[in-house]
Amino acid sequence: MSHLKIGLFGFGCVGSGLYQVLNQNNQLNAKIQKIVAKDPTKSREKTSVPILYDASEIVNDTEINVVVELINDSNEAYEIVKESLKKGKHVVTANKKLIAERLDELIQLANENNVSLLYEGAVAGSIPIIRNLEEYYNNDTLTSIEGIVNGTTNYILTKANQGISYSEALLEAQKKGFAEADPTLDVDGFDPKFKLTILLKHAFGISVSPSNLLNIGIRNLKPQDIQYANEKGFRIKLFASASKDEHGITAFVAPHFIESSHSAYHVDDEFNAVVVQAAYADKQLFYGKGAGSFPTASAVLSDISALQFNYRYEYRKTTPELLSLTTDFELYVYISATTKESLDHIEFEEIDDLYVSKGFSYKIGKIRFNEIQKINWNDQEDLSLLIFSESSNRILKESDKANSYNFHYN
Ligand SMILES: NC(=O)c1ccc[n+]([C@@H]2O[C@H](COP(=O)([O-])OP(=O)(O)OC[C@H]3O[C@@H](n4cnc5c(N)ncnc54)[C@H](OP(=O)(O)O)[C@@H]3O)[C@@H](O)[C@H]2O)c1
Structure with missing residues (x-):
């Protein structure tokens, strides 16, 4: 695609990060034309493009060919993304809840309108896991994918290990900008479940409603549980796991005891790690910042950059082979x-x-x-x-x- 004319929705943690990152990057043939935020009374940093408060300013602008959706409300994001795709605009989003709940419908809309829908920033922040599942593991049979895909809970668990209380650690995570507005999504394991739903589509080609996946969070962990882990030499990590065997796919989110030789043992603070097990490549670890303004903006930037060569996910693992979730294990x-x-x-x-x-x-x-x-x-x-x-x-x-x-x- 020749020139990317971007309409940016959201100017919060990730949106303002993307604005700065794009301004510092002059290799990309891409420019933000307009920004739409929600609250006109908010005081903001000065920007070189107008900040507007009406979605139609972007959606109905025929010059804009790319919509980057970085707002914090998945219902409103759904309307924005749906309308943008219908208007023939490429969409880049980091909204895991939206993608997890509506992926098949949005893929169909993108296909009907011959545009791309990319969302690398929606899973594990800066870690390029979706693109790797799509491209690198295309010809290798995956047997499992698991890991730490929520920065907030990993931060809280790291601090709990150091004797800091749950509420203090949550507050710190929120101040640092990587806890979601509603911490329930993080601490009860919904956020990693949304990410797991997306991973299931790219790793094993299956479409699952997040409501069919079990998510157990970290809210009810007791100091004695942490003490037990310490005594045994384990660390507690909130894992999203999916694996495949002859009975089907097992997938869930739950706190795990991790031994010191495990590659996720030293993954602390807001860092994320995804371990992929493939038939020929064997085990591989992806490690990086899972949240925060610039790390997430970097994944969004990579998607924008991919649009320059008309990149689309092909969902090649989606086959008629009847793979499905099993609960019998x-x-x-x-x-x-x-x-x-x-x-x-x-x-x-x-x-x-x-x-x-x-x-x-x-x-x-x-x-x-x-x-x-x-x-x-x-x-x-x-x-x-x-x-x-x-x-x-x-x-x-x-x-x-x-x-x-x-x-x-x-
Ligand atoms: N923060 C992270 O580390 C991280 C990591 C990965 C993915 N994500 C995802 O990235 C997205 C953005 O997260 P964030 O942390 O940047 O959120 P945030 O800091 O809370 O900012 C949200 C922004 O969205 C704007 N907004 C809300 N509703 C809107 C609407 N209807 N139309 C236009 N703008 C609207 C808000 O406007 P006002 O400024 O006017 O209030 C604000 O600028 C979310 O989907 C999140 O799940 C975030």
């Missing part, structure tokens, strides 16, 4: 509560460890995923659930054998 988990009675109604397949003390108890063992799904974990203040990764499970079993305690009461 087992996980090795730790579940804690203030009393043992609160744990008794949860049906384990096998219990390897039971700890009971005044005010804190836990069980460790095998549980069916269907059983986990029966509970709304984010609403159960008293209950925390953590999953052992395959290796942390092995390490735990070896150390517990050495200590030879399995059932202990204090």
